[in-house]
Amino acid sequence: MPATDDHTLLRDALVVGAVLLTLGTVGLVTRRSVIHAALSIGTMAAGVALTLAGCGAFHRQEWGEVFGVVTLLWCATPAVLLAALVLRRERRPADVEVEVEVAQLDAGEAP
Amino acid sequence: MDGAPATLALIALPVLGGLGLYASLRLERSESARLAAIGLTAALFAGLLWSGADPGDAEATASSRWIAGRIAGTACIAAAVVVVAARRTLVSALAFLALAAGLAGMLLSEGAEVAATAALVLLAGAVGAPLLALVRRSASPGSENENGVEAEPLLACIAGGLLVAALVGTIDFVFAEETRPVDASPRRRSLPAEWRPTGSAESAGAEGVAADPPGAVVAAIFGGRPMLAEAIAVLFLVTAAGATLVLRRGGES
Numbered sequence A: 001m002p003a004t005d006d007h008t009l010l011r012d013a014l015v016v017g018a019v020l021l022t023l024g025t026v027g028l029v030t031r032r033s034v035i036h037a038a039l040s041i042g043t044m045a046a047g048v049a050l051t052l053a054g055c056g057a058f059h060r061q062e063w064g065e066v067f068g069v070v071t072l073l074w075c076a077t078p079a080v081l082l083a084a085l086v087l088r089r090e091r092r093p094a095d096v097e098v099e100v101e102v103a104q105l106d107a108g109e110a111p
Numbered sequence B: 001m002d003g004a005p006a007t008l009a010l011i012a013l014p015v016l017g018g019l020g021l022y023a024s025l026r027l028e029r030s031e032s033a034r035l036a037a038i039g040l041t042a043a044l045f046a047g048l049l050w051s052g053a054d055p056g057d058a059e060a061t062a063s064s065r066w067i068a069g070r071i072a073g074t075a076c077i078a079a080a081v082v083v084v085a086a087r088r089t090l091v092s093a094l095a096f097l098a099l100a101a102g103l104a105g106m107l108l109s110e111g112a113e114v115a116a117t118a119a120l121v122l123l124a125g126a127v128g129a130p131l132l133a134l135v136r137r138s139a140s141p142g143s144e145n146e147n148g149v150e151a152e153p154l155l156a157c158i159a160g161g162l163l164v165a166a167l168v169g170t171i172d173f174v175f176a177e178e179t180r181p182v183d184a185s186p187r188r189r190s191l192p193a194e195w196r197p198t199g200s201a202e203s204a205g206a207e208g209v210a211a212d213p214p215g216a217v218v219a220a221i222f223g224g225r226p227m228l229a230e231a232i233a234v235l236f237l238v239t240a241a242g243a244t245l246v247l248r249r250g251g252e253s
Helices: A004-030 A034-058 A062-106 B004-026 B031-050 B064-085 B089-109 B113-138 B143-147 B154-176 B202-206 B213-222 B226-252
Strands: none
Touching: A004 A034, A004 B004, A004 B031, A004 B064, A004 B089, A004 B154, A034 A062, A034 B064, A034 B089, A034 B113, A062 B113, A062 B226, B004 B031, B004 B064, B004 B154, B031 B064, B031 B154, B064 B089, B089 B113
16 A cells, blocks of 8 residues: 555646646647647647656556656657648748849849 | 535636636737736646645655645646647747646656656657747747637637546545555655665665666666667657658758
């Protein structure tokens, strides 16, 4: 039987994990920005990782911690790819604007 | 907190937190009122954490690990509320970094040092920092309107409050029963014995064990199953290669 504070630590981890998961879900549903969606997914992943790690620590199993790390990695992967995709999408207008400004300068017009 | 006050807190705090979250998402004209709503929402959701049962004995209550865990959990919840409710993406990204730090503190209090390190590296380093750079890169005077709120988040906030109540209620219901661990061995120590300092008292019983820190780290994380390490390494490689490929194609087009 673990000490009483082990139960309290597990309960704290589960409560914080549940709140993080819920807030991330609400953010994913309500915000339209892609960056906000990625941050909300990261918040959900943090809740899941905390729950897994807390349960693993309570039951003296290292697999909870390992699965928590894998969960974080699993959600970091699409977030990084998402950042790359958004960077790719946003590169085109910027390049076009620079090209237009250079053409205007070459033509002697004010950009 | 036990009995009727705990039940009342379990019902009232998520409902009021959901309403506060709705107010923080919908209030657009008054910045100070929206900040107050965000703070109130964070306090209400953090109240769910602090309304839990105390450890009981004075020694456990006074333990620094318990106090640090609750403070880190409060920081986590407050940062998550700001991530969701902040109007500007820059503030959300900064709050996400704070969330990663709070999560690391919470994991440290649980005795999960490897997961705490991974949380900092992955959430703050691999997710937060690129998104922060992305926000800074795409910041323009007219871009804040794109980060607005959908037409009606009321149902989502109500559902979120109900979800929190259901989850925390389930947790407290389970804790009302006698919860027994699978293994009653002493709590896992923070570092394997073979890579503690050789002069420490804890390493006194570890003499004769070959000192192999890299192998000990791998064994502590993955046990005797190297396939998991291989899978994670492949996932890392695919991520890096995919991001590089996407960026290169974007540059060529």
